[in-house]
Amino acid sequence: MGLVAEYQIDCDALPLTEVATTVPEATLTLDIQFNHGDRPPFLVTIQNGFQSTIETAFTDAFDVGAWTLVGQAGDTFRYQVRSALSFEEQLGDHINDLAGLEALATADAIIERIEVLPSGWRQTGWFANRDTFNEFSSFWQQNADFQLLRLTHDDESKPAGDGLTDRQREALRIAYKRGYFEIPRQASLEDIAAELEISASSVSERLRRAQTELIEETVAPTWPPLPQ
Template sequence: MGLVAEFEIDCEALPLVEIARAASDATLRLDLQFNHGKRPLFLVTVTGGSQTAIEDALSDAYDVADWTVIGAAGDTRRYQARPALSFEAQLGDSLDDLAGLETLATADAIIERIEVVPDGWRQTGWFADRDAFTQFSSFWQRNAGFRLLRLTRDGESEPPGEGLTDRQHEALRIAYELGYFDIPRRASLEAVAAELGITASSVSERLRRAQTQLIQETVATTWPPLPD
């Protein structure tokens, strides 16, 4: 039986990480369109954040040649971007084993989801067996940083919230215990922030990411549909 893994790759040289750093209050999902020659196009779905900040970051990014808006729905926007560099050129100064990176492309695995975060990528993937997963994880452990968040067998059920980070779990728990989600609300965002020892803006971002993750796990199996 195959494996389903969720993990973080800590490598700031990965595509679009610069954009995630510039717009840390937004959620960026990346899909690679491999039917466009040697360099796959980037399909970037952005939820939240400032549209101006995102588009300025796309224009300034060293790894984006050009981009265009292809749809919007609510606070979700979708962009198509043409990469300015090949993966080898982009990662060559950061990875010692480029040949190993090419080998990963033929591994018995499917990367289902890529979320771009300020220090790398957060991914969910399906792996044919333990050997396929070990090949993938070992490469990134040798060449960058790798943190496993979740590993289950294909077909195993899991409770909602397994995709949350420890900090997101903590923020939700504290906010709930203080009454932030009560109606009427019994605690302010500032009170939750004081309990956690971080800023109110950081709490807001952490709660929003946690709520988005829970919605994706329980309500929405895909991103919001966008108009043609």
């Protein structure tokens, strides 16, 4: 029986973390297009960001060589991004076992989702068995800060909205009550931050993560493919 795991890798040397830092209000997810040499291009999907800000962040990022907008649907943008660096140039000073990283690409696993964070990557993957997952987790525990968020068997369903933490749910409720989601907005991030007694940037990240969880469980399964 296979496993489904969600985990976070805190390593700010991973590709596109600089872009995620520059546009913290946006949600960045990527697919790696392997079999393109040592600089595989990324297919990057971005939600909740301003197009001009996103594209300026790509242009300014040290690890982005070129980017192309390949599709748009509402506030969702999809880009092909070519790296300016090889994996060795990008990660060589931070990860000792680059050969082990390359070997993970051929393991019996499918990385279904990669979300880029300012601190690293948050991934969801399907693993053929416990040994395969242990190979992944052991590698990242040895080479970065690794945090397991969820681990289930692949036949265990996850109820809609189950991924929300209590803090995320609280932030959503307060934001809704204060009118943050109304048009025009009746409250700012600073207003919500004052009530929660945290920083505005923390509120932004908490709301973004909560919205991502809800989208994954409700909208994403029926979202039409973006134009190519």
